[in-house]
Amino acid sequence: IVLAENMRNSSIKKSYKPGIALGIHNIGTAHYGKGNYSEALKYWEESLKIKEEIGDKSGVSKSLNNIGIINAVQGNYLTAIEMYQKSIKIKEEIGAIELIPATLNAIGGIYRNQADYTSALNYFQRSLKISEDYNNEIEVITALNSIGLIYSDIGDQASAMTYYQRGLKIAEEIEYSWWIPTIIGNIGLVNERQGNYEDALNNYNKSLEISEDKSDYRGINLMLTNIGGIYKLQGKYNKALEYFQKSLVINEKNRDTRKLVVTLSNIGNLYLRQGNYIKAIAYCTRTLNLSKKMGYLSRKKTIVNAFILLIKNLAMGIKP
Incomplete structure (x- = not known):
């Protein structure tokens, strides 16, 4: 500054x-x-x-x-x-046509967040075509990865894997290390959605290792979150908490406010699942306050829903 x-x-x-x-x-x-x-x-x-x-x-x-x-x-x-x-x-x-694909990808990302997968796919495919026309391999990888995300979201994991593999192949050929751990992580997401948790953990850990070698704290944080998510799905809450806490340390150290909100939310919801209401309230309150401060509307809604569930549980007399 x-x-x-x-x-x-x-x-x-x-x-x-x-x-x-x-x-x-x-x-x-x-x-x-x-x-x-x-x-x-x-x-x-x-x-x-x-x-x-x-x-x-x-x-x-x-x-x-x-x-x-x-x-x-x-x-x-x-x-x-x-x-x-x-x-x-x-x-x-x-x-400046060669600069358009990145913006098309951004618009596609918004439609994906809104679950408008048809519109999202349209923008990602437009981005892919222009990128291929201009031989912009990095944007080609970006578009292939984005298209893979859409197919994964709509449940077509086979198509998602095809696009991820295409993107990974190009990334490895041009030795573009930035995308390699990301795509490996997304392949892990495909395995996770198919219920192949052990394969997913292998993908996430491989991605984590590469991110650590690059000192890419964002990549490290994402994989810690994903690994914690797998353990959460398996009901291994203490193990999940261990990874979420590691993510929390990284986000606090780097003052990454947006990721900090996500991590606090994950920890709060985990304590909620465990019935540890005191800690759940503490983390959910931190998340809600930080969300309001930064205007992170979608996460704020998530925390409000968590509070509603918490209140219902308390009202029903459910105790830890």
Whole structure:
């Protein structure tokens, strides 16, 4: 943040608007990385206004895209899609077609979150076609993985596995290590959904090992959460709690607010299943308060539902 602020302040002294816009944009990016989404949105919107004033279409497209990301995270899906569509339109106007697939994937992700799988698949397939036309292997991998997610969601695990394997093959061929653990983890999800828990655990642990080698805390956190989820499904609550607690430590250390909400929710719900109401209330309260603070609407609804279940159990006299 300090470096970005210095860039902005230096550009202000020189009355250099492109530098001012970039500095403000970077301040927003720094806040986004820390999970301060409201602050990030404020700076990105400020940067957008300057870029529009100076006619920086490429910069405007980027800002619109980022504003779309924030709104998607906060559950403002209609606004997010509107921002993404505006960004795509500008990309088409300036001939930056190769940048469109990433935004198409983002829109597809929103439709997937809304369980509109037909629309999601349409956007992912559009992204795949453009990426293949431009020989953009990284975006091809992204689209293949996304299509795999859709097929997995609708229960077609065989098709999901086909797309994951295609994506994994390309990732291994170009040695793009970022996607390899992610796809292996998603293959684990296919196995999990088919009830093959041991295979799923093997996939998750392999993905975890690769993520640890890369010091990728996000990948580590995701696999810890997935492994904990498997143990939760198996009724091994103490083992599940062990992995969720590891995830909690990572998220608190890295101040990843969004992931922290998810982890607190997982722990709270686990204590709820165990009938440990005191700890369940403590973790669910932390989750709800943090969700309100960051505007994470979908998670807030989950916690409210957990509280409702908790109250019902207490009302029925169910005790630990």
